[in-house]
Amino acid sequence: xxxxxxxxxxxxxxxxxxxxxxxxxxxxxxxxxxxxxxxxxxxxxxxxxxxxxxxxxxxxxxxxxxxxxxxxxxxxxxxxxxxxxxxxxxxxxxxxxxxxxxxxxxxxxxxxxxxxxxxxxxxxxxxxxxxxxxxxxxxxxxxxxxxxxxxxxxxxxxxxxxxxxxxxxxxxxxxxxxxxxxxxxxxxxxxxxxxxxxxxxxxxxxxxxxxxxxxxxxxxxxxxxxxxxxxxxxxxxxxxxxxxxxxxxxxxxxxxxxxxxxxxxxxxxxxxxxx
Numbered sequence: 001x002x003x004x005x006x007x008x009x010x011x012x013x014x015x016x017x018x019x020x021x022x023x024x025x026x027x028x029x030x031x032x033x034x035x036x037x038x039x040x041x042x043x044x045x046x047x048x049x050x051x052x053x054x055x056x057x058x059x060x061x062x063x064x065x066x067x068x069x070x071x072x073x074x075x076x077x078x079x080x081x082x083x084x085x086x087x088x089x090x091x092x093x094x095x096x097x098x099x100x101x102x103x104x105x106x107x108x109x110x111x112x113x114x115x116x117x118x119x120x121x122x123x124x125x126x127x128x129x130x131x132x133x134x135x136x137x138x139x140x141x142x143x144x145x146x147x148x149x150x151x152x153x154x155x156x157x158x159x160x161x162x163x164x165x166x167x168x169x170x171x172x173x174x175x176x177x178x179x180x181x182x183x184x185x186x187x188x189x190x191x192x193x194x195x196x197x198x199x200x201x202x203x204x205x206x207x208x209x210x211x212x213x214x215x216x217x218x219x220x221x222x223x224x225x226x227x228x229x230x231x232x233x234x235x236x237x238x239x240x241x242x243x244x245x246x247x248x249x250x251x252x253x254x255x256x257x258x259x260x261x262x263x264x265x266x267x268x269x270x271x272x273x274x275x
Contacts, residue, residue, distance in 0.1 A: 027099050027224070027231040028072070037069040040084035040098040044174045046198050047255035048104050057081050060251045064121065064239065065102045067247060071238040085172055086153030090114055093225055100235060101223035104192065106155045108218075116226055119236045120219030121248060123262035125193035127156045129212035130181070130200065135188065140164045140212055149177040149186035155218075160190060188212075194257070244270030 031037050041062060042049035049059040066076035082098050089105070092098045093115060106124070107117050129143070137143060144165040150157060152170045160166045169186050171177040178199070181189045189196070193214045199205055222239070224232045242248065243266050252259060 027228050028234050031072060031099060031231075035073060036078055036080050037065075037072060038080045038082060038097075038099045039065045039069075040089050040092050040101045040103050041065060041081050042085070042103045043081075043083045045104055045192075045195055047194070047257050049102075057083075060122075060248075060255050060257065061102045061104070063251050063254075064242060064248065065100070067242045068100070068235055068238040071241060072234060086151055087172060088153075090223070093223060099224070099231070105221055105223050106218045107221050108155050111155070111223070114226065115223040116228065116232055118222035118224065118232065119239055120221040121239055121243065121263070121266065122220040123217050123260065124220045125214040126216040126218050127154070127160070127190045128193040128196055128210050128214045129188045129190050130196045130205075130208050131188035131211040133207055133209045135209075135211050137188070137211055140166075140215065143188065143212075146188075147186045149180050149189040151177055151191060154191070156190075166190070198256075240270045240273070243267045244274055 041057060042059075043051055043057045045059070047059055048061045049057060052058040062081065065081070066079055069079040070076040082092065084092050084098070084101070084103050086104075089098075089101050089103050090111070093101050101115070104124070105111070105117070106126075107120055111117075129137075129140075129148070131137070140160075141164060146167060147169050148160075148166050150160070150168040150170045151174065152172050157168055157170065161168055168190070169180065171180065174191070174195075177189055177191070180186055188211060193210075196210065200208055200210070222235060224235065243263075246267055248263050249259075249267060251257075252263060
């Protein structure tokens with residue numbers, strides 16, 4: 001009897017462990033059954049995801065997410081956008097709170113151990129540094145030992161602290177980090193280059209500059225749960241079809257992004273593959 005009870009407890013424990021995995025084993029079928037694609041997005045990260053003048057979430061990745069919903073469910077409006085940030089987006093995905101990450105997700109070997117990436121649709125510059133125009137530093141090494149504002153969960157934080165010995169003062173959201181920089185709680189702020197350049201176009205940031213240039217470019221992709229192969233294949237097909245229709249190039253222009261050879265070449269390759 002004792003052995004029987006032990007076996008039952010073991011089976012029950014195994015079911016509890018496997019339950020989340022089983023619940024998400026066929027995400028594509030789940031999405032089609034409920035009629036909604038749930039996507040984790042940024043809403044404070046122009047041009048990829050931000051709140052527009054009408055108070056709605058918009059941006060390059062938002063448009064791409066809507067295009068994926070259109071192809072999976074027949075309407076770009078069959079989508080639920082869930083705000084996420086760099087430190088919680090993978091947790092939200094693994095907990096089943098979202099089906100897909102479309103939130104400035106850089107492709108790194110460390111993240112590939114936790115999730116599967118879609119095809120990369122952007123090659124984005126990595127981190128750069130903004131500071132007041134009077135700042136003298138121009139190299140990453142010159143920030144060694146200094147307080148620099150940053151964002152929790154950014155993939156380059158480890159390199160900045162370990163290689164360049166920067167004392168990162170990390171925040172969970174961009175507005176907090178920007179405010180800290182303006183309050184002189186940091187000598188500079190390190191973050192994704194395109195976002196910082198976009199910020200400098202705002203009137204109250206005229207006294208700032210890009211002080212240090214990015215040291216790398218990194219592919220950016222969507223993210224799905226590990227092993228969710230049928231859903232991943234469907235999302236990839238939707239992305240490639242959208243690329244071939246030149247929509248990503250149109251969104252570059254719509255959201256004032258510099259023209260990217262990477263996006264243009266992917267569009268050309270998508271059209272060639274479709275013939």
